[in-house]
Amino acid sequence: MPLTPEQDAEIADLRATPRPTLRAVSEGAEAHLYVPKPVLDHGFVRMIDYMGDDAAICQAARVSYGRGTKSVQNDEGLIRYLMRHWHSTPFEMCELKLHVKLPVFVARQWIRHRMANVNEYSARYSILDREFYIPRAEDLAAQSRQNNQGRGDVLGAEESARVLDWLREDAHRAYDHYEAMISDDGQQGVARELARMNLPANIYTQWYWKVDLHNLFHFLRLRADSHAQYEIRVYADAICEMVKDWVPAAYRAFEEYRLGGVTLSASGVECLRRMLAGEEVTQETSGMSGREWREFMEIVE
Template sequence: MPVTPEQQAEIDALRAQPRQTLRAVSEGMEAHLYKAIPVLDHGFVRVIDYMGDDAAICQAARVSYGKGTKSVQNDEGLIRYLMRHWHSTPFEMCEVKLHVKLPVFVARQWIRHRTANVNEYSARYSILDREFYIPEPSQLAAQSVVNNQGRGAALTADESARVLEILKGDAARTYDHYEEMISDTSPDGGAKQGLARELARMNLPANIYTQWYWKVDLHNLFHFLRLRADAHAQYEIRVYADAICKVVADWVPAAYGAFEDYRMGGAVLSAKGLECLRRMLKGEAVTQETSGMSKGEWREFEGVLNDPA
């Protein structure tokens, strides 16, 4: 269960205590504040705090006083200009702090984005819960024969069942050993020395859940989302990115619209790719052999031209 009854009671209590403020407020983000969005089987994402809105981006770009808003149309046009020309610093004026519950192996991918502030649940101080990510059968696939870091064809029903039994059995067994190692009571009820938590945790699998607070500015959040909400990203981190995308779209709708158009929906071509495109538009039949590109480059170029995604 992503959120315990105690956590839900805390969320309800926080949302029941509105406060007056002189800060810029995003009504879209206020609707998300503190709420937990379920992700995977036991995970969630929730907004703890935020700063700024679309107007704050424009205010920073114009270095003006007050709201910095000339009109909604002018602000949206400015934001699209900033996104289109890769002017990133105005987007850094907006920040968000998220509370995320996620499997450890997802956290290890996530932490590669080093332009954020992170504070993780301490397994040296506290005992980890018996919660493990167990994939749905539809997410179990063989190694891709094209992409060395991706999935290929789905496993058969029999093979999926066998893998799931291994995952569940290993998770239960390692957690039983974890509890046994840290316990100060022996199986016969007598006293014994329990192993330090900082050592006992080493035997736990990478699909156990951890939690952290993750604070990041909008520019670096967009970079995270561009990579992790992409169709080629690993499913288990992509579903977190997808959940965050929905929150950001409500928080800064103009900025997210520009991001979706220019980054998520757009494409970057190399000089060779741009030249090939110009030749094609003139009616020339360009092939990989005449393009000057490697096979990998050509495959990606064709993907940009032909892939609806």
């Protein structure tokens, strides 16, 4: 279970005691509050709090004191304009706070987005649970031959079974030694802050992560992309479902201009113009490197 019975009871209590407020309220976000969305084998994402809604973005853009214009269509048009022209400040007026349970190696990749407030579970003060991320056999793949950061072909059945056995055995052996080191039964016991160094990178940690909508969209643009590592992409996908309900107009603009859009270099724009004019353009005449040309052709073909 991702949450303990005590945590489930706390969530039920929080959702059963709504309070009146004068704050902007998003009905879509309210439906997600506190509820954990399962991710991977033991992980989850849950919305703890939010600030603002679509109208707050428009309010900030116009520096007005009301709910924006009376026309929802006008508000959505403004949001699309802001997204299309890369305006950031109005989106920064909305914030989201998440509780995330994730493997340590995913957390280390995630934390490279240095634009949020983070408070992580401390293994100096507390004992980590015996919970490890063990991939499904279909998610085990060889190193990509084209991309040093990515995966290639899925491993064969025999090799994947061997790898999964090693992952389980190594993780549990390391945790056995971790428990033995911190035990004070008949020994002094190693300090938790030292014993944790023996734990594998697939053990689960937890944190609270608070971010504004502009930087959240940047995170999602990179991590919800098909080229992102699977283990972080599934977290991004779960967050996308929340954001879609929280700020639907802003999310539609994000899908249109970021997730579904592309960016071309000056050379790419020039090559596209030449192609539209009927000229045959090759990598040799494009002024691009081989990799740039392959990426460009993935867009235009």
